[in-house]
């Protein structure tokens with residue numbers, strides 16, 4: 001199937017289908033017991049997302065607690081420095097806790113509350129998802145268990161401290177390589193034992209159905225706001241929209257606002273140090289079809305068919321697969337997926353800081369870097385970039401490794 005065979009006006013009704021599939025990607029590849037838990041969540045979500053009370057409470061939270069709508073900024077100096085293309089950024093860096101992640105964490109925690117659950121459970125790698133979920137749990141008065149590998153706990157001390165201050169219980173995972181993959185497995189195991197009283201809150205558009213759909217829906221506020229704001233500011237649609245893709249939640253939310261428009265859409269994966277397996281995390285670019293963590297998608301595999309080790313300067317992009325919807329949008333050609341390297345991201349990090357007074361997250365810097373490359377090809381027009389988060393968390397590492405540029 002090609003994208004011109006799909007009616008994007010009704011896309012969100014039809015994708016995913018009842019089984020949680022976007023084409024052949026997605027699904028629910030978990031144990032029978034967890035399948036039941038997923039069905040319970042799906043049912044609750046479909047009921048609740050139509051309820052006035054839930055919708056108005058989520059709206060109020062976004063306005064009064066998160067600080068939404070976040071603005072769009074026109075990057076006048078960067079645009080001037082690169083010729084005739086005008087750059088605009090959607091400022092998710094100004095969302096409470098400094099990134100887009102709270103958009104779905106507040107939704108997931110509100111759902112947990114409506115379902116009568118007492119606890120939220122999740123894994124975290126760099127700690128960003130853990131902090132966002134701990135924030136949501138504190139807001140709603142839910143218990144919060146965050147599974148994290150020993151190696152990551154040592155590397156991410158400030159985020160571990162934040163989670164603890166917010167009242168979360170950080171559970172150390174010591175086995176295997178003691179990083180993200182082991183943390184996911186341990187969190188799933190804990191959830192399987194405790195799914196009656198708790199809910200697993202996935203950190204991106206990943207995992208078994210309904211999570212890729214639910215997280216996209218919660219994030220779509222970004223694209224819906226951005227479209228309205230952009231048209232309000234300029235009187236037209238952007239020519240191109242760009243977002244970075246790790247698991248793909250900030251991108252899925254942004255893209256949701258523009259799939260039915262004559263707008264070119266680009267997802268940017270991390271090329272890290274280069275094309276060799278282990279040096280990057282560009283799964284859609286270099287991966288193949290496979291099942292992991294409960295869903296079918298495109299993933300990077302090692303010689304044994306297991307999830308391959310991945311690398312990126314941006315720990316938020318460091319995952320060996322991407323959400324099933326991205327695999328689908330890639331396959332049908334509606335979204336173009338391409339890459340930006342560590343080096344290009346660091347260059348963009350400094351450019352945006354120097355020229356605009358915005359220090360971007362190193363994840364978001366990948367989208368900025370790609371937009372700058374794209375501008376050269378386009379020559380004129382406008383590009384809207386999703387600035388998924390702020391860079392405060394990255395400054396120490398970048399100064400240590402790259403110095404001031």
Ligand SMILES: *Cc1c(COP(=O)(O)O)cnc(C)c1O
Nearest residue numbers: 204246247248249250316363389
């Ligand atoms: C976690 C994170 C990402 C990557 O997650 P997606 O699900 O791919 O959006 C991107 N940017 C920032 C700032 C993050 O914290």
